[in-house]
Amino acid sequence: MSEPTEPSGSSERDEERERRLSREVASRFEPRPDPEHLGKEASASSRLFDLRLMIGTLFGIYGILLTIYSFFDSQAEIDRAAGIHLNLWLGLSMLLVCVIFFGWARLQPQKPPEPGEPTVPPENQQPTAE
Amino acid sequence: MGKLDVNWFDYGLLIIYFILVIGIGLLARRAIATSEDFLLSGRSLPAWVTGLAFISANLGAIEILGMAANGAKYGISTVHYYWIGAVPAMVFLGIVMMPFYYGSRVRSVPEYLLRRFNKPTHLFNGLTFAVAALLNAGVNLYAMAVIIEALLGWPVWLSIIVAAGFVLIYITLGGLSGAIYNEVLQFFVILAGLIPLVIVGLHSVGGWGELTDRVKQTALGEPGLSTWGGTAVGNWTNPLGDWIGIVMGLGFVLSFGYWTTNFAEVQRALSAKDLSAAQRTPLIGAFPKIFIPALTVIPGLLAIVLIPKLGTTGGDYNTAIPQLMGRFLPNGALGIALAGLLAAFMAGMAANVSSFNTVFTYDIWQDYIRKNRSDKYYLNVGRVVTVLGVLVGISTAFIASGFSNIMDYIQLLFGFFNAPVFATFIIAMFWKRATPWAGVSGLAAGTAGAAAFQFLIAPHWAYMNAGQSPDGTPNPQIINFYAAMMAFVADAVVTIVVTLATTPKPVHQLAGLVWGVPDPNAPDPATVKKPPIYESPKLLGGLAILIVLVLSLIFL
Numbered sequence: 001m002s003e004p005t006e007p008s009g010s011s012e013r014d015e016e017r018e019r020r021l022s023r024e025v026a027s028r029f030e031p032r033p034d035p036e037h038l039g040k041e042a043s044a045s046s047r048l049f050d051l052r053l054m055i056g057t058l059f060g061i062y063g064i065l066l067t068i069y070s071f072f073d074s075q076a077e078i079d080r081a082a083g084i085h086l087n088l089w090l091g092l093s094m095l096l097v098c099v100i101f102f103g104w105a106r107l108q109p110q111k112p113p114e115p116g117e118p119t120v121p122p123e124n125q126q127p128t129a130e
Numbered sequence: 131m132g133k134l135d136v137n138w139f140d141y142g143l144l145i146i147y148f149i150l151v152i153g154i155g156l157l158a159r160r161a162i163a164t165s166e167d168f169l170l171s172g173r174s175l176p177a178w179v180t181g182l183a184f185i186s187a188n189l190g191a192i193e194i195l196g197m198a199a200n201g202a203k204y205g206i207s208t209v210h211y212y213w214i215g216a217v218p219a220m221v222f223l224g225i226v227m228m229p230f231y232y233g234s235r236v237r238s239v240p241e242y243l244l245r246r247f248n249k250p251t252h253l254f255n256g257l258t259f260a261v262a263a264l265l266n267a268g269v270n271l272y273a274m275a276v277i278i279e280a281l282l283g284w285p286v287w288l289s290i291i292v293a294a295g296f297v298l299i300y301i302t303l304g305g306l307s308g309a310i311y312n313e314v315l316q317f318f319v320i321l322a323g324l325i326p327l328v329i330v331g332l333h334s335v336g337g338w339g340e341l342t343d344r345v346k347q348t349a350l351g352e353p354g355l356s357t358w359g360g361t362a363v364g365n366w367t368n369p370l371g372d373w374i375g376i377v378m379g380l381g382f383v384l385s386f387g388y389w390t391t392n393f394a395e396v397q398r399a400l401s402a403k404d405l406s407a408a409q410r411t412p413l414i415g416a417f418p419k420i421f422i423p424a425l426t427v428i429p430g431l432l433a434i435v436l437i438p439k440l441g442t443t444g445g446d447y448n449t450a451i452p453q454l455m456g457r458f459l460p461n462g463a464l465g466i467a468l469a470g471l472l473a474a475f476m477a478g479m480a481a482n483v484s485s486f487n488t489v490f491t492y493d494i495w496q497d498y499i500r501k502n503r504s505d506k507y508y509l510n511v512g513r514v515v516t517v518l519g520v521l522v523g524i525s526t527a528f529i530a531s532g533f534s535n536i537m538d539y540i541q542l543l544f545g546f547f548n549a550p551v552f553a554t555f556i557i558a559m560f561w562k563r564a565t566p567w568a569g570v571s572g573l574a575a576g577t578a579g580a581a582a583f584q585f586l587i588a589p590h591w592a593y594m595n596a597g598q599s600p601d602g603t604p605n606p607q608i609i610n611f612y613a614a615m616m617a618f619v620a621d622a623v624v625t626i627v628v629t630l631a632t633t634p635k636p637v638h639q640l641a642g643l644v645w646g647v648p649d650p651n652a653p654d655p656a657t658v659k660k661p662p663i664y665e666s667p668k669l670l671g672g673l674a675i676l677i678v679l680v681l682s683l684i685f686l
């Protein structure tokens with residue numbers, strides 16, 4: 001991948017225009033697709049689940065369990081944490097974190113898969129392979 | 131130290147966590163169709179995820195326990211590792227270097243060196259990184275097993291196999307997404323474990339003011355409460371040495387080298403969904419990083435006050451946090467903290483394995499061993515390499531359990547390879563004349579420079595010893611920092627000399643890789659949508675630096 005070659009060919013001007021058009025569609029600075037993958041399998045990354053729901057779930061389960069468990073805390077347990085009823089406070093805080101993550105995920109849902117990115121002809125890629 | 135008083139409820143919380151860890155791996159598997167999905171998360175992740183993963187990849191349990199140990203040993207000077215050590219480098223990576231990494235579309239840090247310099251530079255960096263990553267994975271695993279044995283009584287071999295097994299499952303299934311998602315989850319769980327510990331600990335000694343009063347009466351004493359005290363050049367007494375070593379060696383050379391060129395870190399930013407998110411990755415990570423010392427250094431100070439004879443008969447410094455957990459946390463909160471600690475151990479290993487498999491697949495296998503195969507082929511190579519990487523990590527852990535001194539020595543040796551890397555990168559990105567052969571010669575010279583300082587100069591230089599006297603004990607911190615400065619200078623000098631003697635690459639081959647050589651294929655800046663003001667890298671970076679400055683003045 002170390003020896004780039006000059007962009008080749010007579011149709012360079014057409015490609016140039018095509019590229020500019022496609023750039024205008026892409027409103028953001030999107031990196032070019034990797035040359036190795038052109039015309040091959042498409043990425044499935046848009047099927048990745050929303051992590052916020054996972055964090056919310058874990059903290060929700062932990063929060064509920066800790067809060068319930070805290071009602072059975074003995075005085076010795078409370079004394080151990082310097083007099084703070086730690087499991088209760090921690091359980092309630094974790095429930096709060098759970099609510100924050102679910103709320104965030106609801107207010108700003110993960111974007112649905114983007115409709116087809118503008119594709120650029122392979123000749124226009126910065127050549128990489130030898 | 132005594133074992134933790136863990137009951138069925140704590141174990142229940144642990145089991146729930148481990149089920150979720152596997153669940154993430156299974157769910158992330160659906161999102162993998164290409165090698166880039168597997169090794170770089172398909173470059174699709176939002177900035178807050180990559181940003182938290184960026185610091186979580188480094189927030190392994192060794193880091194947490196080690197920084198608490200430093201807090202107990204050195205006092206609040208330990209914040210230098212965060213405020214001067216990490217944050218400025220993370221800001222520099224986000225604002226200055228990320229456009230070259232992400233914009234040039236390289237898939238790894240060694241690949242940048244391949245395009246900027248030549249194959250020898252590429253191989254030198256790729257191979258040393260791959261070997262060091264496996265070594266770190268193994269050492270992490272072993273350190274974990276030792277602590278689990280002390281805390282829970284599990285035999286060393288059992289925790290090595292169990293932890294490595296979970297890491298193997300969630301990375302082989304979910305790839306980098308599995309690793310990153312678990313890192314972010316771990317970040318929140320470790321906070322849920324450590325924040326209560328700090329609150330209860332401070333409450334029990336009577337607050338921060340009372341804590342500092344009591345620290346003054348310990349062996350650490352008054353100097354343990356000042357960050358810059360005793361750093362005068364010539365007669366330093368600070369446990370980290372003089373300010374030149376701290377600012378230049380730790381702050382500039384070592385930290386910039388680690389945070390801006392270590393692929394285990396940079397990979398998290400490369401998995402972001404666009405350039406803006408990639409730039410914000412280290413910047414978003416910088417904000418939690420500023421405040422993590424509150425969760426590591428404060429427990430260290432609490433431990434030195436509350437645990438008699440810590441560091442000698444009261445247990446190793448590294449047990450500061452586990453000992454406080456046993457003392458303060460009731461069952462329940464204890465289970466959460468334990469889950470966080472175990473998760474952090476696995477994250478420390480997973481970060482190494484998930485960056486190793488990418489460098490091995492793309493930079494070694496695809497570039498030198500089997501070129502031009504289908505993407506499916508490299509996806510499978512990535513999976514197989516992941517399994518092999520975990521197996522090598524396990525073997526390394528078992529070797530470490532038999533010969534831990536040898537392991538320390540090998541880690542020291544690999545430190546020499548890291549020390550000069552930043553010099554090469556900074557010259558590569560800002561001097562387009564720098565020639566292909568200057569790359570590898572600079573790296574080799576810098577590595578040799580660090581080794582020469584460590585073995586030939588430091589033992590004969592009394593300034594490196596406590597009290598600057600020939601009879602004092604050598605201070606490993608200042609030696610490390612000065613060796614790094616030596617590596618930087620050696621690398622820079624040799625890079626410049628070799629550049630002047632050899633032919634540079636044609637400028638068009640450097641497009642997008644060097645400052646002032648724009649990539650003709652990149653979009654016209656005028657057509658790129660301006661991000662909203664709160665996403666501006668300069669604003670975020672400036673804010674992080676400002677907070678660090680204010681905190682540094684408060685804790686002067």
